[in-house]
Amino acid sequence: MTMAVMRPDFDQAWSDYYDMVYRVAFIHIKKPDDAGDVAQEVFIKFLLCKKEFETEEHKKAWLLRTAHNATMDYFRTKMRKNIRIKDMEAMRLPFVIDETLEVLLTMPERYKTPMYMYYYEGYKTEEIAKILHKPKATVRVNLSRGRDLLRKKLGGED
Numbered sequence: 001m002t003m004a005v006m007r008p009d010f011d012q013a014w015s016d017y018y019d020m021v022y023r024v025a026f027i028h029i030k031k032p033d034d035a036g037d038v039a040q041e042v043f044i045k046f047l048l049c050k051k052e053f054e055t056e057e058h059k060k061a062w063l064l065r066t067a068h069n070a071t072m073d074y075f076r077t078k079m080r081k082n083i084r085i086k087d088m089e090a091m092r093l094p095f096v097i098d099e100t101l102e103v104l105l106t107m108p109e110r111y112k113t114p115m116y117m118y119y120y121e122g123y124k125t126e127e128i129a130k131i132l133h134k135p136k137a138t139v140r141v142n143l144s145r146g147r148d149l150l151r152k153k154l155g156g157e158d
Contacts, residue, residue: 013043014043016104017060018043020064021039021064022035022039023120024064024067025069025070025071027043027104027116028075028113029074030105038070038071038074039154040110047063061131068113068131100153100154103150104116104150105156110146111143111146111150114132114143115150116137125139125140
């Protein structure tokens with residue numbers, strides 16, 4: 001039996017990006033324990049990954065994309081019933097859900113992920129397009145439509 005050699009950058013990646021990976025899983029799954037499981041799966045994949053990352057941004061994008069894919073796998077393999085945001089008040093979360101994030105969590109997938117990446121993780125549209133394997137124009141349209149939908153749901157001007 002062979003033991004996997006730990007990546008020398010694992011501890012630093014865990015420290016720098018675990019919260020981001022967890023939040024990506026949580027905005028889709030909406031269950032703290034399951035989001036934590038998905039985040040752990042992402043870091044297991046990272047630990048076993050032999051890929052050499054060109055830059056720190058490349059590593060971050062890989063973790064973000066892997067988190068997104070692991071979250072989609074979660075739904076493919078486990079048909080789970082979503083809980084409502086209001087039900088989460090009793091749960092302990094490692095971050096605050098403000099009114100905007102609460103509404104964002106209820107939005108369709110095509111708007112939710114790019115808007116989260118743009119506003120909460122600080123990615124540019126070109127970076128989001130590359131990470132999600134979508135055309136830049138599609139990302140820009142989804143951001144624009146997502147903003148309009150968010151504005152409506154928050155009771156802003158039309």
